[in-house]
Amino acid sequence: MSVLLALSRAIDRVNEFIGRNVAWLILASVLISAGNAIFRKAFDMSSNAWLEVQWYLYGTAFLLAAAYTLKRNEHVRIDFISNMLTKRTRDWIDLICHVIFLMPFAVLIFYLSLPWVYKSINSGEISANAGGLILWPAKIMVTIGFGLLILQTISEIIKRYAIIIGAIPDETEIHDLPPEVEEMIAGAGRVDGKGGAGK
Template sequence: MGSLLALSRFIDRINEFLGRNVAWLILAAVLISAGNATIRKVFDMSSNAWLEVQWYLFGTVFLIAAAYTLQKNEHIRIDFFSNMLTKRTRDWIDLVCHIIFLLPFTILITYLSLPWVLKSINSGEISANAGGLVLWPAKIMVLIGFSLLTLQGVSEIIKRWAIITGILDDPAETHDNPPAVEEMLSATPKVHGK
């Protein structure tokens, strides 16, 4: 079990690094959006390429940060019902649902997206919009995002089993971890005088 927990920690480190750093693409998308809107209003010019870049950036953040969201237990769930259950029952539900629902879905999407991405790369597929961009960078994010989510699912299964069997303490129970957004905000440097 020690080697599986080491694998889990490795996967967690990768997804935490990516999840924290990909968030900066939201700022880039906002700046591009504001610049594009300003140019369109002031100079009466527009470009589909700039619109597509915004979609690519947002899609990349969504897909790459999904694994980080799962790792931080910030994904959507029905807390009203799950809070009525015991901690042990919730752990078993997480374990079983990750095995039965999450992994088969993410593995299937990863498997199906590989030929889709390769076909797009090989054909040099371009957006149908006038002045549009090549599509494979956006499509490859689907493959990467679901691959990372599959790996994080494996990590969560390992950790959940270790928690259920008593090998590992549940970090959510032993520490008062702030939600992921608050954690990221607390890591940003403070400006003097504020």
């Protein structure tokens, strides 16, 4: 287990570094979008290349940060239902869903993207828009993004199993909220006899 946990920590460090740094691509995308809009309105000038650059940057940030989002446990979940379950049940659901759903999906997209990207690079594929950019840099982000997501899924499976067997504490649990807020969250799914929320 110690070797697996070391692997998990290494994967976490890589995705933490990437996730924190690609956030700047969103700022770049917003600035390019604003600049493009200003030039279009003020000077009646526009460029498909600049439009595509902002799409590329946004798509890259989204794809490369997906693994970081999973690591931070910030992905969308149905909290109302989740909070009605015991901690151990939630851990088992996370572990099973990572193995049965997330991992096969990520591996499938990664696998299917390989010939798609290879063909784009080999052919020198260019956007069909006038003045558009080459496409393979954007397409290869799909492969890299899902590759990182596969690695992070492996890390999450290792950590979730280690948590279930008590080898490590769960660092994603909320510890810094006031006790009354934690109690309110924990009791969100309970209803008292009068039909109000349980206290």
